[in-house]
Amino acid sequence: MSTLFIDAVIIPVDPAQPRWFRGWLSVDDDGRITGLGEGTPDPATTAAFSEVVDLNGAFLAPGFISAHSHIYTGGMRGIAHTEPLYTWVTQNSAMLAEADPEIMYWLSRAGGLDHLAAGVTSVYNFTQSRVVCRFDYASSTLKAVKVHDPDFVTRQIDGVADAGIRFVTSVRVDDEQLPEADAVAGFDAAMSHLTTIDAKTPALNLGGSVYGAVQWASGRRTAELEKELMEKWSITNQAHFVETAEQIEIQQAKFDWYDDAGVLGTDFAFGHFVHPTERMVERVVESGTSVVWQAMSNGRLGSGIADITGLLTKDVTVGMGVDDQSCTDTSDPFENMRTGLFTQRAVHSDASIMSVDRVLHLHTLGSASSIGVSDKVGSLTVGKYADLVVVDPRHPATGPVWDPVATYVLACGLRHMRKVYVGGKVAFDADLPGGVTGADGVTYDEVNRAADEGMVRSAVAGGFTPAY
The missing domain is CATH 2.30.40.10 (Urease, subunit C, domain 1)
Incomplete structure (x- = not known):
């Protein structure tokens, strides 16, 4: 029509x-x-x-573009509300360890609808890995809590697609938690599953991507394997990196693993990038690597304030993401823009250092550029x-x-x-109760009810009790 x-x-x-x-x-x-x-x-x-x-x-x-979201997390809003990144993410994992593929489907579908209701029409979505992990402070790595079958990830893809939002699907390889062949097979299953989405709703699928995990790796092989999978599937990669000041020297030391593996470039983005060294910034500029900024999340978790204006001065491509619904507690791009705009102005004591036009660009066309879809949206x-x-x-x-x-x-x-x-x-x-009914006849309210009930089942099985 x-x-x-x-x-x-x-x-x-x-x-x-x-x-x-x-x-x-x-x-x-x-x-x-x-x-x-x-x-x-x-x-x-x-x-x-x-x-x-x-x-x-x-x-x-x-429509806004969230260049960095964990779309399944809406059922955990308000948790670990005074904790930093690693403590917070460990609680997330513990609450999800007993989830099954159908719970992940409804959580993902609800997250997609939540993003749409906020005006986010395209999302780079970090799926929850089929290997649910906790962060181990002693080794600064991820340790497996529970391993699920590959459909734990593919059902998340189905949920996002059924929400009706456009999406890039990001999948972690889990090569340190599983035998490498098993890890690659699970990754390949997720990428192959995207072809089934193409057969159903081709315009929604904006492609696959690697969920970069070197920040939590113990050795260089993770970076090398991510590069191999980028080339195998002709896909991008976005890695959480130097997000928090905790164990910052350990994080910074792993940067060369990506650089030496040849991962940096226009198909790669660093998510957060709050605490880089000068050399790291230089290599980002030289390689054409993008940066994706989560202003609200960085504030909520006390991670710090990224030098976004400095990166923009160096012509780095920057996008914005609303991140986890459980660490921003709302998928609100307006609030995200204003948080970013105001903190950049405040930290520099300069109201002219970032304009309203620039921050709007970052959450739309800049975000689309940072994840490689600016020819389609933004x-x-x-x-x-x-x-x-x-x-x-x-x-x-x-x-x-x-x-x-x-x-x-x-x-x-x-x-x-x-x-x-x-x-x-x-x-x-906004004038329709519950938003818009899905193509399969399922209403917003029904999606949210199924997601909430599944989240509670998983969390209670893991020892968590909701207030009501």
Whole structure:
């Protein structure tokens, strides 16, 4: 169905277009943007569309991209609320050790819907490994708590796809927790499973990726194996790295394992990158490696403040992610942008060091670039997918709009979200109870109920008791 949006305040986040303008945007039957411009189309043009949506001056912007999410974690909000990264992640693992593939399916589907309701239309998703681990402080490595079958991961992929969000699937290799052949076979099973998603909903699958794990490895082989799998499957890699100040010298010492293995480059990104050395930054710049920034998560866990403005000065490609729902406790890109914007300004005592336009770019087109999908999503550009958010600053009112981009970034939030479109089709509608019913007839409420019940079953089996 072709759709024409009219009377919209359009924020395209496209360097080739104005910052904003009042006008129209058209979408074809394949869910791609076919045109946009100022003013009002003539009646003959309007009549050619199956549907005309009058936005009556509401904002129309590209869907947010979360370039770093663990989408299954919504059932663990509020846990370890005064703990740093490694203590927090160990509790996550303990609560999930008794989960089964169907619990992971519903947790992943619920997480996808939660992201959509927040205006996130594409996500780089770190799946929960089939090897549930705890962090071992003595060795600074991951130790297996429980090993599941490969469908523990593939059912997560199914859940995200059934949520209707676009996604990159990131899978950890687990070569130090399993025999290497077994670890590779499990990884290959997940990558092969993506072909079944292509047969069902090809436009949603944005590709596979390696869940980089060198930060927790004991030797160089992990980096070498990740490189081999990147080449085997022609995929990207994103690694959590120097996220926390805990054991920072040990983390920094492992950087050369990636560099020596030839992993750095345009197909690779460091997630977090809060505590790099000068040499690490130099190699990121030289190699064209990206960095993905989780401002809210870094604050919640007390990890630190990444020098994002310094990286941007060096022309590093930077994206943003909303990270775990259990370490930001909300998948809110507006709050994430503002947290990042304000902390960068505060740490430099300079309000001009990062603009509203720049931080919006980071959570849309910058994020798409950092994970290699900017040809498909991230801006309102002809030929890209029509992944859109409709945000109305008048409901509830934010006052007169002097600069639409500034109002959008600084004054709007989830309470202003009216609709979210993926490929020109409604994926979330604030006026519908529970959002939007899935293609299989399952409602938002039913998905969340199944996810919550599964999470409680797993956690209680592991010795955790919910307050209610």
